[in-house]
Structures are given as structure tokens and as C-alpha cells.
Amino acid sequence: MSKRNFVCFKCHVAVRREPYSGDAVLCPECGQECYNIGYKIPVPPKSKPEEWKALREEYFRGRLQDTVDQDLGKVRRKHTLEKEIAKLEARPGNDGRTREIRRLQRQLERL
């Protein structure tokens, strides 16, 4: 597994670490937690603050996009479950169906 670049956007410092050590990677200068930017994105030199700013914006835009995508997926999943439940409830009840409805409702609550 190749090492990842963990960066501190405040100090413009990068630390290379194994990606799955489990420990938070701390900035050697300010001690705050660094952000994992992977291994493909080049780390700008410390002398180029405008490149750091661009990297920071790109990073948070990317993170934001992931969150938006996750929310959309959640909404879609919720609608699917609600439809499935309504369909089952419209049919005559039996033990299997009641159990299935409960199972789907639990999934829905967890979303």
C-alpha cells in the first residue's frame, strides 16, 4: 500500500503516512489533525500559498460533494423503502408480510 499525503492547510505542511494506521495524523507544527489528500494529488511547495489555497478549496469541495451524494442516495433509498412498505401494506396481511414490513420500517428508521 502506498503512503498517503496528510496535509495541514494552516501550516502548509505535508506528512507521509500509511493510510490505514488508524491513528490521527497530527501536524508537526501546530499539532492539529491533518487531512488525507491521498497519493495522487501533488503537495504544493510551502512557498506557494496560492496553490495551497486552491488545494484546500478543491479538497473541501470534493468532501462536500461526497456528502451531497450520500444525502441523495439516502433520500432515494428512503423513497424506495416507503414504496415497498406501502405495497406490502396494501396486500392482505400474513405473518411473513408483517415481519417484512417491520424489517423495512426498521431500515427506514436507521436512515
Ligand SMILES: [Zn+2]
Ligand atoms: Zn499545522
